[in-house]
Amino acid sequence: MNERRVTVLRNYESLLRDDPAELHTLIRHLPIHATGFFRDPEAWDALKHDVIQPLMAERRRKPLRVWITACATGEKAYSTAMLLKEAMAVENGHPGFQVFATDASPEIVACASRGEFSQAALQKVSEARRSAFFYDVDGIVRVKRDLRERMVFAPIRRCPTSISSRAAIC
Numbered sequence: 001m002n003e004r005r006v007t008v009l010r011n012y013e014s015l016l017r018d019d020p021a022e023l024h025t026l027i028r029h030l031p032i033h034a035t036g037f038f039r040d041p042e043a044w045d046a047l048k049h050d051v052i053q054p055l056m057a058e059r060r061r062k063p064l065r066v067w068i069t070a071c072a073t074g075e076k077a078y079s080t081a082m083l084l085k086e087a088m089a090v091e092n093g094h095p096g097f098q099v100f101a102t103d104a105s106p107e108i109v110a111c112a113s114r115g116e117f118s119q120a121a122l123q124k125v126s127e128a129r130r131s132a133f134f135y136d137v138d139g140i141v142r143v144k145r146d147l148r149e150r151m152v153f154a155p156i157r158r159c160p161t162s163i164s165s166r167a168a169i170c
Helices: 009-018 020-029 041-058 075-090 106-114 127-133
Strands: 064-068 097-103 134-137 140-143 151-155
Touching (some): 009 020, 064 075, 075 127, 106 151
């Protein structure tokens, strides 16, 4: 509202309805992008034990497809992929998985798809996972190709009204 010099909320609402470009601009600048690998350990444990492992066992012949919304710079998406890859190793012969990750900001999605992170970003990643899924080069940490190849990052083109900000597993 400040950038467009609109002082009344109703007027800004009208602008959003009348100008799709303004809505797109708002959506691109609204996200907080608070992210991190395995940011809430209890939630990740629950996802692993209560969702991923039962799905892997149940769907032995079908690959899993996972959708991560509001992926920001990719830490949540890559964390999910690591759990899936570890579960796939336990379920020997499982046909695999693919992770689709979306965000409203094309720039953020491009950053996430590169799979490059600072050393500080990996503080909560165990040493075992670091060696299994990452490598260091030129002072940055990169996601290994075999995990990146299971990822599809894409910007959301429109503002969907029915999408939650949680990971959807199908």
